[in-house]
Amino acid sequence: MKKGTLKQILLITDGCSNEGEDPVAMAALAREQGITVNVIGVLDQYDTEDSHGLQEVEGIAQAGGGISQIVQTKQLAQTVQMVTKQAMTQTIKGVINQQLQDILGDGETVEDLPPEKRGKVMEVVDEVGETADLHVCILVDTSASMKNKLPTVREALTDLSLSLSARMGENQFCLFLFPGKRKSVQKVISWTPQLDSIKRIFEKISSHGITPTGPAIKEAVKSFSSLSRKQSLVDDDEAYDDGPR
Amino acid sequence: MTAQDNLHFAPGTLIIGKWHQNHYQLVKWLGSGAQGTVYLGRDGRRSVAIKLAKDRASLISEVNVLKQFEKLRGDPLGPSLYDSDDWLTRGGTIGFCVMEYLDGVSLSEALKRKPFDWTLVYMLQLLKQLQQLHNSGYIFGDLKPENLILMHPGHAIRCLDFGGATRIGRSVREYTEFYDRGYWGFGSRRAEPSYDLFACVMIMIYAAAGKRIARTNEPQVQLIHFVKNHPKLAPYRKTVMNAMRGNYSTADIMRRDLLQEVMTSRQSNPQMPQSRRNVRKTNAVSNRSGWKSAWLAASVLLTAYIVFVIVYVM
Structure with missing residues (x-):
């Protein structure tokens, strides 16, 4: 199988958007362009499980073809790397399912194969997940209610970088904060293979009351085209354009 | 993907594999982890461990690894793998594998x-x-x-x-x-x-x-x-x-x-076991003195009883 690129947006937030475009629609827009949107809803022990905020978290991930997970702040690190890896597997499986349907006809997926054959397919999925290039654009909600959770978010992102850099494939990360200083979204780290040096960035941010989740997703989608333009100057890389099904 | 969070079934539940048509009976819940739940089960007269998976994909990966180790010679590292299959329930399909029960x-x-x-x-x-x-x-x-x-x-x-x-x-x-x-x-x-x-x-x-x-x-x-x-x-x-x-x-x-x-x-630290032996010795000494006083009390009582009987009979 040809080595491809997996594109993901990872959104870390604690509640409802209240400004700009509808985030669910923006997630669907991302998926149209082959980008998976995963969402992690962060609660601390004092937060009640506000159903409206959680619905939005789930809705964004569903529209974006990704995974959503609600976690307590202290479990964040393990969840972030797990969600990212699971979403990769899901995307690769989506591609394989598509090809199986082309060969075997309607309704046939990996799950319908007998265990022995499925085992072989899963080996391929593992292999691709290990060697494929991965581009992750991380969006962190820095609105007022997130302020005391940010140190943990920072730790979780360093941990994510550690986990993914153990893979054989190449990684690219970029980091956006929303709301930004003057704009609704602020790019703080442009595409880079490793997320170190994020310590200082989280120290200087000031929190606002608004949460422009929709515009943030839109900006993230745009950033992928800037990366592929940058890379196409170097080489002609082919990307998976299929979202998971 | 069917995620099965609640994998608790009553003892006696019969599990039938979709592909291999083998029958197993759940006997006892052994434990639950991030990946699934393990039961003690019965395959005819043989005791087996049955692992019901939350996520079928990760079970498949584990089964792949176990199969690799089956080929190795020498001391076994893990349990032998007997079977892996799907179980159709009303709540959806659950992947499971059957392994040697390690007691x-x-x-x-x-x-x-x-x-x-x-x-x-x-x-x-x-x-x-x-x-x-x-x-x-x-x-x-x-x-x-x-x-x-x-x-x-x-x-x-x-x-x-x-x-x-x-x-x-x-x-x-x-x-x-x-x-x-x-x-x-x-x-x-x-x-x-x-x-x-x-x-x-x-x-x-x-x-x-x-x-x-x-x-x-x-x-x-x-x-x-x-x-x-x-x-x-x-x-x-x-x-x-x-x-x-x-x-x-x-x-x-x-x-x-x-x-x-x-x-x-x-070698450089031989005091440890010795001090333990000392403790045991002092225990033994105090035990022996306990016996002495018990004997004394018993003989006094016995003498008193004999004297009483003699006096009564006379």
């Missing part, structure tokens, strides 16, 4: 109950097993006391859960923060033998502290300080520090060093 005590239980000397014995055994596993091109990944079992009888150590087993050179599939070297700032999550050896060190720290110690702001300094100053670990600090820093490329070298330190530390 014994989990290492986490044993570490709590036994003195630290035993921890060292278990470590030496475990390192031998790990070398065998690494020779086959895999690391264990999620190495922790909960995933190891001491067979009954004989204390032979066996690995229970291969969900984290990863081919050398890839990224570690599954891990538990406390036993992960990345969490403590001691290296990457790439699957290499030294990753498992770091987890061995954390098992020793867990055994010495009696609990999972909490990470501070400077985890590296914290662990080094702990190893150097803890009375149970200090005698073995050379090996422990080497393993912690990733200096051992194979489990065999670590085992050799640890064995040497265990043997020499005994």
